[in-house]
Structure formats: structure tokens, C-alpha cells
Amino acid sequence: MTSKYAQYQPIPIRQLPMDEATGELSPQEKHQLDLLLAAAPQPSGISIDALKLLQASRGWIGDDTLLALAEYTRLPLAALEGVATFYNLIFRRPVGKTVLHPCDGISCDLMGGAGLRRRLSLYLNLVAGETTADHKFTLIPLPCLGACDKAPVMIANQILFERLNEQEIPALLETLAAEQGGETL
Amino acid sequence: MNDEPVSNEPVSDEPMNNAPVDTAPPTKPLTRFIRPGEACWTLAAYLAQGGYRGLEKALGQSQEQLLEQITASKLRGRGGAGFPTGLKWSFMPRGASAPSPKYLIVNADEMEPGAFKDRYLLEQTPHQIIEGLLIAAQTLDADTGYIFLRGDYYLAQQRLTTALAEWQAHCLENPALGPLNAKFKIHIHTSAGRYICGEETALINAMEGKRANPRAKPPFPQVAGLWGKPTIVNNVETYCNLPHIINFGVDWYLSLGLGQDSGTKIFGVSGRVKRPGLWELPMGTPIRELIEVHAGGMCDGYSLKGYLPGGGSTDFLTQAHLDTPMDYDAVGRQGSRLGTGTLIVLDDSYCPVAMVLNLIRFFAQESCGWCTPCRDGLPWAEVLLNKLESGLGEAKDLDQLEALCRFAAPGTTFCALAPGAVEPLQSALKYFRADFEAHITQGCCPYNHSAAGEQHYG
Numbered sequence: 001m002t003s004k005y006a007q008y009q010p011i012p013i014r015q016l017p018m019d020e021a022t023g024e025l026s027p028q029e030k031h032q033l034d035l036l037l038a039a040a041p042q043p044s045g046i047s048i049d050a051l052k053l054l055q056a057s058r059g060w061i062g063d064d065t066l067l068a069l070a071e072y073t074r075l076p077l078a079a080l081e082g083v084a085t086f087y088n089l090i091f092r093r094p095v096g097k098t099v100l101h102p103c104d105g106i107s108c109d110l111m112g113g114a115g116l117r118r119r120l121s122l123y124l125n126l127v128a129g130e131t132t133a134d135h136k137f138t139l140i141p142l143p144c145l146g147a148c149d150k151a152p153v154m155i156a157n158q159i160l161f162e163r164l165n166e167q168e169i170p171a172l173l174e175t176l177a178a179e180q181g182g183e184t185l
Numbered sequence: 186m187n188d189e190p191v192s193n194e195p196v197s198d199e200p201m202n203n204a205p206v207d208t209a210p211p212t213k214p215l216t217r218f219i220r221p222g223e224a225c226w227t228l229a230a231y232l233a234q235g236g237y238r239g240l241e242k243a244l245g246q247s248q249e250q251l252l253e254q255i256t257a258s259k260l261r262g263r264g265g266a267g268f269p270t271g272l273k274w275s276f277m278p279r280g281a282s283a284p285s286p287k288y289l290i291v292n293a294d295e296m297e298p299g300a301f302k303d304r305y306l307l308e309q310t311p312h313q314i315i316e317g318l319l320i321a322a323q324t325l326d327a328d329t330g331y332i333f334l335r336g337d338y339y340l341a342q343q344r345l346t347t348a349l350a351e352w353q354a355h356c357l358e359n360p361a362l363g364p365l366n367a368k369f370k371i372h373i374h375t376s377a378g379r380y381i382c383g384e385e386t387a388l389i390n391a392m393e394g395k396r397a398n399p400r401a402k403p404p405f406p407q408v409a410g411l412w413g414k415p416t417i418v419n420n421v422e423t424y425c426n427l428p429h430i431i432n433f434g435v436d437w438y439l440s441l442g443l444g445q446d447s448g449t450k451i452f453g454v455s456g457r458v459k460r461p462g463l464w465e466l467p468m469g470t471p472i473r474e475l476i477e478v479h480a481g482g483m484c485d486g487y488s489l490k491g492y493l494p495g496g497g498s499t500d501f502l503t504q505a506h507l508d509t510p511m512d513y514d515a516v517g518r519q520g521s522r523l524g525t526g527t528l529i530v531l532d533d534s535y536c537p538v539a540m541v542l543n544l545i546r547f548f549a550q551e552s553c554g555w556c557t558p559c560r561d562g563l564p565w566a567e568v569l570l571n572k573l574e575s576g577l578g579e580a581k582d583l584d585q586l587e588a589l590c591r592f593a594a595p596g597t598t599f600c601a602l603a604p605g606a607v608e609p610l611q612s613a614l615k616y617f618r619a620d621f622e623a624h625i626t627q628g629c630c631p632y633n634h635s636a637a638g639e640q641h642y643g
Contacts, residue, residue, distance in 0.1 A: 052375070052377060083394065086553075087377030088379060110457060143547050143551065144298040144299065144547075147301055148300075148301045149301060149453065
């Protein structure tokens with residue numbers, strides 16, 4: 001993470017993204033599911049791993065994805081839907097290229113975490129759970145991220161950003177946007 | 186991914202040197218392998234510092250001998266409940282007639298508000314966890330081990346995966362480790378989130394690919410757990426203690442604690458203190474020493490109003506309890522719990538109602554929704570606290586909050602989530618009553634930083 005952030009540039013206002021058809025399972029996905037099934041004591045044991053696997057290649061779990069998974073694994077669709085909606089790292093709606101997970105645990109809030117999240121919200125014009133119109137960012141606060149001595153913290157792109165302050169937010173988001181590359185969805 | 190050590194906090198005060206430290210029993214066993222600024226998580230570094238000596242000794246002993254030592258060490262579970270590890274293990278069927286396979290699970294689903302000790306151990310000493318798991322496997326004749334890792338701990342996942350591969354390569358080079366490696370397989374399961382997964386029966390449901398609702402007990406997991414087979418679930422830090430107990434002996438381990446409890450513990454302090462961080466200290470270290478010496482005291486301009494001694498699901502304690510030793514029974518006698526041993530400090534600038542609101546909001550969100558006091562009671566408490574924090578509270582709301590605490594008391598709920606959730610609330614109502622009442626009489630938050638409505642933001 002570089003410490004020099006680009007200049008402030010407003011990010012377009014979000015629209016709720018449409019539900020997109022995600023189609024059939026690819027041969028690679030089927031192969032990975034086969035590996036999971038072979039290793040599991042019972043087929044139902046793979047459901048969380050399978051959802052994480054499909055989400056890794058698709059970004060989120062759409063209705064079509066869920067249906068395709070149920071058909072391929074012969075697991076009940078209702079059971080898979082129950083699991084997919086229970087765990088907070090499985091997304092049942094499309095998310096942006098970068099999902100921002102600011103910590104909303106108490107240790108972060110004691111050190112100004114609420115102000116940080118407010119700044120993120122206002123800067124991106126999002127409330128929790130929403131995605132920017134350009135599909136760049138989704139804001140999903142998570143409970144205590146387990147780095148309380150470095151509060152306030154945020155996870156983005158699997159990296160833990162520590163001891164953040166509100167002033168850093170625009171530059172940090174610019175850097176994260178730049179890391180996504182030039183192409184648009 | 187950033188491969189630098191995540192914590193610069195000096196956890197061990199012992200001098201660093203490259204000579205084997207194994208000859209003299211350490212005073213800080215859990216962190217003795219951690220070298221700030223060095224890649225102490227690799228197998229080479231772990232072996233060079235005397236790692237896997239505990240396993241070496243364990244391989245030469247019978248299962249009964251090993252279990253006797255764990256029981257005699259008075260090791261208590263480090264995940265929060267403090268259940269004696271030897272006793273838990275003794276419930277698992279052993280011998281030729283025992284069901285098979287038997288499972289061991291490392292509970293690395295750290296999500297307790299204010300707890301950050303397991304992340305440190307996972308990232309810095311993955312081999313110590315593997316060694317502990319292998320010793321447990323040797324003791325209990327287990328077949329498969331799972332490390333149930335929080336999904337957000339990406340660096341830990343990377344280092345554990347590498348450590349596991351290193352260990353398996355190491356086994357191929359050492360014929361003595363062959364039989365154990367052939368029998369006992371270790372897998373890493375990364376979770377998809379939710380605090381409730383830390384509850385052992387909910388964790389087992391998650392491992393089976395279900396929603397993480399807790400299960401009714403009995404049957405206890407030690408008898409019928411994962412896939413209906415005998416299963417032991419222990420915290421990361423509990424496993425980390427095992428190699429040292431076997432390596433340096435029970436008497437040494439018993440002598441480490443200052444009071445009733447044996448061994449050391451990773452203690453932590455977060456909040457407005459000068460040096461937030463983690464330290465490995467003897468069990469029974471006074472709270473005052475933790476806050477004033479190790480954490481450097483409160484930041485300038487702030488004073489101590491209260492603290493949660495063991496993470497977000499423990500009762501508040503105050504200035505009056507600062508001389509309490511941090512061991513299970515002593516903290517319990519003050520009406521709180523040692524929990525995870527990670528203190529959250531409330532300073533005088535932060536509204537206690539806002540702090541409790543944050544915690545209750547967390548627990549309400551993380552409730553699995555299985556039983557009523559939790560599913561309905563916690564959101565109700567959140568509404569009332571939000572009302573108070575917004576300046577719209579009435580005197581009857583405090584009575585209602587107290588009633589909700591009673592509804593969620595131990596024994597009225599399916600698991601320990603709701604009883605833990607109301608601990609900070611019930612103790613805040615006791616110790617910070619004046620603050621709650623000031624919100625009502627003044628019609629606003631006297632701390633002038635209303636946390637109400639913040640759920641609308643991120």
C-alpha cells in the first residue's frame with residue numbers, strides 16, 4: 001500500500017445494480033466441485049466451500065448460480081439458499097469489484113471508527129450493503145476484525161488497512177480504484 | 186499480500202538470541218517462538234527455536250500418560266468459557282471400541298468484539314498450533330483435524346496453508362513422524378462469517394455445510410459431534426499450550442500462574458490507552474498492571490471509566506476492581522468473566538450507552554435467530570438503546586432493558602450468545618446508571634456524539 005494517494009476525485013453516484021443472469025457452471029467450476037465432493041464425508045458438507053468457490057469466480061451468488069449448483073450437486077435448493085443467506089461473506093446480490101469491509105466493532109468505534117464509516121458512506125454516497133453505479137465499490141461493514149490494537153481498521157482486497165483516519169479515505173479509495181484497472185463493467 | 190509481521194507490539198520482553206532456548210524452561214512459552222521483524226512463522230525458524238520438541242516427547246508416551254499430564258496441568262480452555270481441557274478430553278471415547286473416525290477441531294473463528302489474540306497466534310506461530318493439534322491427536326487417537334478459520338483472516342490462512350505443507354514435507358523426511366502423519370490428516374476450513382460459528386455445536390453444523398445454528402446438548406460433541414462422531418473443539422490458544430506442557434512438564438506449567446490458575450495467557454488491551462497491544466503474562470496478573478504498566482495507562486486527557494475484562498460479552502468492571510487478578514475465578518467473583526482476556530477500555534469521553542448500543546447491535550445482528558430471547562430480545566434492546574441515545578428515552582425503558590436482560594439469562598436460551606450479549610448491558614445499567622438517566626432527563630446524549638442512527642451509514 002503506497003502512502004501517497006491521488007488527488008480527490010468524486011466517484012459517480014450509485015444505482016442499485018440489476019440482477020444478472022450468471023449462467024451455467026464452467027468445466028473448471030465443475031472440476032473444483034468434483035474435488036470438493038470427493039473429499040467430503042457427505043455431499044452436504046461442501047455447501048459453504050462450494051458457494052465460496054463459485055463466488056470467487058463470479059463475484060456473487062445469483063439465483064441461476066444457486067440453481068446450477070443445486071442441480072449439479074443434487075443438494076436441495078432450499079438448503080443451499082438457507083446457507084447462502086446465513087453467512088455474511090456469501091453475497092446474494094452483485095457486489096462491486098472491491099468490497100470495503102470497515103470494522104464496526106466496539107474497539108474501532110472507541111477510536112473513531114464510526115466517523116470513518118460515515119466518511120466512507122458520504123464519499124461513496126452509499127449506505128451499508130450498497131454498490132456504486134460504476135460497480136467499483138460495495139460497502140459491507142463487518143464486526144470486529146480482530147485487530148483492535150490498530151483501530152480503526154478496514155479490510156479491502158483481502159488486505160487489512162490499519163490505524164485509518166477520516167482524512168485518508170479519499171486517497172485510499174482512489175488507490176483502490178486505480179488497482180482495479182481501467183476497464184469498466 | 187503484505188508479508189510483514191502484523192504486530193509490532195513487543196509481546197515478549199525476553200532477550201532475543203539465536204541460541205536454542207529449549208534448555209531453560211521459558212516464562213513466556215506461547216510467544217517464545219515469536220521474533221518481531223523475523224519470519225518466525227516458517228518451519229525452519231520454528232525448528233531452530235526448539236519447536237516440535239513437545240510432539241517428539243509426546244510420541245514416546247502412552248495416551249493415558251499424556252491425558253494425565255494435560256489434566257494435571259489444570260489447563261483451562263482459552264476461548265472464553267474456561268472449561269478444564271483435560272476434563273473435556275476425558276469425555277471422548279477411547280480404546281479399541283471407540284467410534285471412528287474421531288475429529289479434532291481448532292476453533293480459530295475469532296470474532297468476539299475486542300478480541301485479537303488468536304489472529305496474532307495464527308499469523309505468527311502456525312506451527313505451534315499444528316504441534317498442539319498433533320499432540321491432541323496423539324493423546325486422543327484422533328483421525329482428522331480441522332482448523333476452522335475465520336474467513337476474514339487472509340494472512341493467517343496463507344501462513345497456515347504454507348505451514349501445513351511444510352509440516353507434511355517434514356514428515357516425509359522423518360520416518361519417526363510417518364505413522365502419525367499417515368493416521369492423522371489436517372485440513373483448513375475457512376468460514377464464511379458469522380460470530381455464532383464460534384459456538385462449538387454451531388461450528389460443527391457449519392462444518393457439515395448447514396446454517397450455523399447451535400445444537401441441543403446432550404449429546405455433547407465429545408460423544409456425538411461432527412457427522413455424529415466424537416469431536417473435540419478447542420480454542421487456538423488452548424492448543425498452543427499443549428506442546429509446552431508436554432515439553433517442560435506439569436510442575437513447571439503449574440508454577441507459571443500467579444494465583445489459582447496455571448500457565449500464562451495472551452492478554453490484550455484496546456481502547457484509548459497509550460500502548461494498545463498484546464502481552465503474554467502469567468495467569469492472575471492484576472488488571473491494574475495490564476492497563477497501567479503494559480498498556481502504558483490512559484491516553485493524555487482521558488481517564489478510565491470502565492472496561493470489559495474479557496471481550497464484548499463480559500460484564501463491565503470499574504476503577505474499584507482494578508486490583509483483581511486476571512484469572513477465571515477471581516474475575517468471576519467480581520461479577521464478570523475472564524473471557525478471552527482481551528480488555529476493552531471505556532474512557533470518559535465515550536458515551537457508555539453508545540458503547541452498549543454498539544455491542545447489542547452486534548449481538549442482535551449475529552444472533553442465529555434460533556431462539557426467542559435472542560432473536561427478538563436483542564433487537565428490542567437495540568431499539569430501546571437507540572431511543573435512549575437519541576434523547577427520546579423514558580424511565581420505563583430502563584426497566585424494560587433490565588427485563589430483557591432477565592429474559593436472556595443463562596438457562597433461558599439455546600446457547601451462550603444471548604446471555605453473553607446482555608452482560609455488558611446489565612452491568613452498564615448497574616455501574617453507569619447515572620449516564621442512562623442523564624440521557625432521559627437531558628433529552629439528548631450528554632457526550633454529544635450520538636451514535637444513534639449510525640446503522641444508516643456503513
